[in-house]
Each structure stands twice: as structure tokens, then as C-alpha cells.
Amino acid sequence: MSQAIQKLEKRIKSANSLLSVGLDPDFDKLPERFKKLEQPQFEFNKWIIDQTHEFVCAYKPNTAFYEARGEQGWKELRLTIEYLKEKYPDIFTICDAKRADIGNTNRGYVAAIFDTLGFDAITLHPYLGKEALAPFLERDDKACIILCKTSNPGSGELQDLLFQSRDDSSRDPLREVWLAVAESVANDWNTHGNCMLVVGATYPDELKQVREIVGDMNLLIPGVGAQGGDVEATVKRGINSKGAGLVINSARGIIFADNPANSAQTLRNSINQYR
Amino acid sequence: MSQAIQKLEKRIKSANSLLSVGLDPDFDKLPERFKKLEQPQFEFNKWIIDQTHEFVCAYKPNTAFYEARGEQGWKELRLTIEYLKEKYPDIFTICDAKRADIGNTNRGYVAAIFDTLGFDAITLHPYLGKEALAPFLERDDKACIILCKTSNPGSGELQDLLFQSRDDSSRDPLREVWLAVAESVANDWNTHGNCMLVVGATYPDELKQVREIVGDMNLLIPGVGAQGGDVEATVKRGINSKGAGLVINSARGIIFADNPANSAQTLRNSINQYR
Numbered sequence: 001m002s003q004a005i006q007k008l009e010k011r012i013k014s015a016n017s018l019l020s021v022g023l024d025p026d027f028d029k030l031p032e033r034f035k036k037l038e039q040p041q042f043e044f045n046k047w048i049i050d051q052t053h054e055f056v057c058a059y060k061p062n063t064a065f066y067e068a069r070g071e072q073g074w075k076e077l078r079l080t081i082e083y084l085k086e087k088y089p090d091i092f093t094i095c096d097a098k099r100a101d102i103g104n105t106n107r108g109y110v111a112a113i114f115d116t117l118g119f120d121a122i123t124l125h126p127y128l129g130k131e132a133l134a135p136f137l138e139r140d141d142k143a144c145i146i147l148c149k150t151s152n153p154g155s156g157e158l159q160d161l162l163f164q165s166r167d168d169s170s171r172d173p174l175r176e177v178w179l180a181v182a183e184s185v186a187n188d189w190n191t192h193g194n195c196m197l198v199v200g201a202t203y204p205d206e207l208k209q210v211r212e213i214v215g216d217m218n219l220l221i222p223g224v225g226a227q228g229g230d231v232e233a234t235v236k237r238g239i240n241s242k243g244a245g246l247v248i249n250s251a252r253g254i255i256f257a258d259n260p261a262n263s264a265q266t267l268r269n270s271i272n273q274y275r
Numbered sequence: 276m277s278q279a280i281q282k283l284e285k286r287i288k289s290a291n292s293l294l295s296v297g298l299d300p301d302f303d304k305l306p307e308r309f310k311k312l313e314q315p316q317f318e319f320n321k322w323i324i325d326q327t328h329e330f331v332c333a334y335k336p337n338t339a340f341y342e343a344r345g346e347q348g349w350k351e352l353r354l355t356i357e358y359l360k361e362k363y364p365d366i367f368t369i370c371d372a373k374r375a376d377i378g379n380t381n382r383g384y385v386a387a388i389f390d391t392l393g394f395d396a397i398t399l400h401p402y403l404g405k406e407a408l409a410p411f412l413e414r415d416d417k418a419c420i421i422l423c424k425t426s427n428p429g430s431g432e433l434q435d436l437l438f439q440s441r442d443d444s445s446r447d448p449l450r451e452v453w454l455a456v457a458e459s460v461a462n463d464w465n466t467h468g469n470c471m472l473v474v475g476a477t478y479p480d481e482l483k484q485v486r487e488i489v490g491d492m493n494l495l496i497p498g499v500g501a502q503g504g505d506v507e508a509t510v511k512r513g514i515n516s517k518g519a520g521l522v523i524n525s526a527r528g529i530i531f532a533d534n535p536a537n538s539a540q541t542l543r544n545s546i547n548q549y550r
Binding site: 024026062064065066067068069070071072073074075078096098099100101102103105106107108109111112113116117125126127128129130131132147150151152153154155156157158159161162163164174177180181184222227 | 299301337339340341342343344345346347348349350353371373374375376377378380381382383384386387388391392400401402403404405406407422425426427428429430431432433434436437438439449452455456459497502
């Protein structure tokens with residue numbers, strides 16, 4: 001098991017929490033008092049982190065909200081991860097970047113996200129296959145979180161295509177593409193014990209099937225709150241044999257709540273109630 | 276047809292070129308004289324652009340090489356696109372970012388790549404489906420270049436899975452996932468005439484099939500040169516009914532050549548020889 005995954009599992013225990021807070025500081029939605037500051041996204045994140053840290057196992061900034069502000073946003077993403085590493089080094093950090101390129105090019109992203117910024121984990125598209133993702137998958141100190149069944153309403157367009165193996169076209173039942181991803185990651189990509197999968201809370205039945213395939217592997221679950229995923233269904237269908245194995249992310253529902261600390265504590269407790 | 280696609284087609288004619296140069300200034304590979312400068316990637320790009328511009332229809336920086344250097348890299352990417360827009364406004368600009376998130380989040384990438392930086396086009400993963408990509412696909416002034424069959428040796432792991440439609444499981448022949456992407460983009464995603472597809476030069480047979488599906492749609496072709504794709508096969512299998520429709524990218528083979536201008540001219544001419 002990779003150091004990053006060990007760190008996650010240790011934090012889940014010590015904080016008694018499966019909650020991840022999405023640090024998605026959409027500039028237009030920031031409270032007015034932050035918009036005026038020189039580093040609005042970083043200052044907002046700091047404010048969120050300082051009041052929610054005891055309730056979380058992970059923080060997950062999504063790069064889109066930072067890139068929208070160019071190099072200034074990229075700088076505030078860096079300040080955020082530096083703040084987390086210094087002040088709360090036990091908390092698992094996920095860069096929700098959804099990257100994936102050919103192997104040679106992925107080395108740039110590895111340098112950017114794992115080394116320069118120092119995140120514990122990154123989210124990745126599976127479309128180019130294991131061979132292309134090798135620069136990420138080789139990192140036995142980090143965690144690679146592969147998109148499997150995403151939370152958006154239209155995720156089925158490609159992910160639910162039914163495929164048949166080339167070798168044995170008559171016997172095997174048809175299976176979905178997302179199932180192929182879950183099986184490949186569990187049985188082939190995870191040689192360093194550093195893989196996780198993304199499964200949306202909006203698809204609890206698929207979550208249950210993924211859990212059956214991947215054993216105790218940790219899963220990142222977006223889609224509770226604003227996207228409509230149900231906490232009880234998510235926990236009951238997704239929990240692993242150790243009563244954990246889930247990192248349930250909420251962003252808008254916490255960071256833009258009237259009282260973010262309260263919202264984080266409430267969701268953490270609500271999740272724990274069903275474990 | 277979107278303004279960006281019109282711009283591309285006009286440039287292909289005026290420069291008589293299907294060549295795109297990949298502005299992938301991997302810091303470690305830069306000539307020593309650039310490494311010492313304050314803005315090494317931007318200065319290197321300027322040097323490449325000034326000597327190759329007359330031979331190209333497009334420039335394609337890949338974000339990985341810039342992100343590897345944090346906010347400084349992001350700044351040099353911005354300086355590069357600003358330089359292109361000011362000095363060579365007729366040249367098509369592709370941000371090879373390979374992004375894709377859920378709809379709400381994609382708005383951040385749209386702001387970053389299309390609006391703040393002002394690229395004509397972006398490359399996108401298809402895994403989340405059309406619904407998620409709507410913020411990109413709605414932009415009828417820009418171009419959306421969807422990954423279809425990628426150039427890497429292991430691209431078949433997911434892309435070559437054979438699928439069957441749910442409705443008519445007995446009649447339709449099994450088809451690959453990349454074919455599903457080509458069909459969806461051609462028949463459904465391209466309502467604004469702003470879509471293109473990525474097909475690797477390393478898969479000429481697949482390129483031919485894609486051409487049959489998408490009509491005259493423009494295709495971005497990585498994989499000639501360092502990755503081993505053949506120019507003649509690419510042009511002969513990929514050309515559209517107007518003798519164009521291809522944007523053939525080379526990065527390492529040109530930007531790190533002893534004489535980049537010569538290499539660009541030679542490849543441009545070699546491509547034209549088979550049109």
C-alpha cells in the first residue's frame with residue numbers, strides 16, 4: 001500500500017471521518033469580503049480549512065476554479081497546498097485535475113502535481129489506458145484516482161456502453177465500460193497499491209457493483225449535496241469490509257454554506273451514522 | 276461552421292500547410308542558452324515561432340510542460356499565446372490541455388483556455404459525455420477537439436473495447452469505443468460545427484474509418500515523427516474530399532531539431548507531396 005493511501009486510512013481513523021471538502025473557490029461565488037483581497041481564493045480557502053479541518057479526512061481542490069484566474073489562480077492553488085502541508089500535514093490532499101495524456105507528456109503533470117505542488121493524490125481519466133498513465137501509476141508514494149462512473153447525469157453516454165470480450169464472444173455477459181475500468185484498475189493497474197476509483201454518489205447501484213469488484217479499495221465519491229446524491233445510499237452501498245474505504249466529497253454544500261464548520265460537522269456525523 | 280474552424284481552413288489555404296508545431300518546451304531539453312533566461316519557455320517558443328510560422332497552419336502548446344513549472348510556466352504559456360495573437364493572428368491556436376470535468380466545473384476551464392488565454396481550440400476527453408462538455412460545445416466561436424483514437428501504444432485498452440447497442444443486441448456488428456466517439460461527435464455533438472477529433476498517426480487504418488464516418492470534419496493528428504507515425508499513410512488515409520481536413524502535429528521532431536525552420540519546411544512539403 002502506498003504511503004499516500006496509508007496516510008488517508010490513518011486520517012480516516014484519527015478524525016473519525018470519511019468527509020472530503022472540495023476547495024472549489026469559484027470567484028463569482030466568493031463572499032464579497034474575500035473578493036477584495038489580493039489573494040481571494042487562498043484567503044477563502046484558509047478560512048474554510050481553519051474551521052473545517054477537524055471534521056475531514058481530505059481536501060480536494062479542483063484545478064478548473066484556479067486556472068480560470070490564470071497564473072494568479074495557479075499561485076493561490078500552490079499557497080493552499082503549502083498551507084495544508086505545513087499546518088495540517090495529516091490531512092490527505094487530492095488535486096482534482098482530471099488529467100491524462102500520453103506517457104512522455106504525463107511526466108509534466110507528475111512533476112506539477114505530485115512534486116512541485118506536493119499533492120498526495122490526483123484524479124485521472126482512464127481513456128488512454130494503463131500504458132499512458134505509467135508515470136502516475138509508478139509512483140508508489142502517491143495515489144492515483146481513476147474516473148470510473150462519474151456523477152454527472154450524462155455519464156452513461158460512453159461509460160454505459162455494453163462491451164463484450166474479443167476472445168469469448170458467446171459466453172461472457174455484456175458489461176459496461178465503467179465496469180471494465182473498475183476491473184482493470186483493481187486487477188491490473190494497482191500493482192503498487194496506490195489506486196482509487198471515482199464513483200458518483202448519484203449512481204448507488206453502480207457503486208455497489210464497484211465495491212464488489214475492488215474489495216477494500218478506497219473510492220472517491222463526488223455528487224452528494226448540490227448534485228443530489230444520497231448520503232445513506234452512498235454509505236450503505238459503498239462501505240468496505242473495514243467500515244471505511246470511502247472519501248465522500250462535498251464542495252458547494254459546505255464552502256458556500258452560511259456556517260461551513262457546522263455544515264461539515266453535520267455531514268461528517270450524518271455519514272458516520274450509516275457506517 | 277464556427278469562426279475558429281473557418282480561421283483554420285483559411286490558414287490551411289493561405290499557408291498551403293497542414294502542419295501544426297507542438298510548442299512543448301520541456302525545460303530539461305531546452306538549449307542551454309534558453310535555460311538561463313528569466314522566461315526560458317516563452318523565449319524558446321518565440322524563437323521557434325519566428326522561424327517556423329510561415330510553414331504552419333497551427334501551433335499546439337501542451338499544458339503539461341508549462342504546469343510542470345507552476346505559475347511561472349502558466350505565465351509563459353500566457354505570454355506565448357499573447358505573442359501569437361498579436362504577431363501571427365491568422366494562425367490557429369490549440370491548447371492541448373486534454374480537460375473534461377462535470378458541466379459546472381468545465382466553466383472554469385472554458386474561462387481559462389477560451390476567454391482568459393484566448394485559444395481558438397482545446398483538446399477534450401470524451402469519457403464524461405456530451406452533457407458534461409456542454410460549456411465547451413456551446414461555444415460556436417471556438418473549436419472542441421475530442422480524443423477519439425489516441426496515438427499511444429496502449430490506447431486500445433479502453434478505446435478498442437467492442438460494444439453492442441442495448442436496443443438491438445443481435446443485428447449490429449460489434450464496434451469499438453473509439454468508433455462510438457467518432458459517431459457521436461459527428462452526428463450529435465457537432466451542432467455548432469465546432470468539433471474536431473484526435474486520431475493518432477500511429478493508427479492509419481482507424482484514421483481511414485474515422486474519415487469515412489465524419490465526412491470532411493477536421494482531424495488533429497499527433498504521432499508523426501518521434502512516435503513513429505508515417506506521413507504518407509496519414510495523408511492518404513486521412514485527407515478529406517477537399518484535399519485538406521488534417522492538422523498534423525509534430526513537436527519534438529521540429530522544436531528540438533538542429534534546424535527547426537528546415538525541419539518544419541521539410542515536413543510541411545512532405546505532407547503536401549501526398550495530398
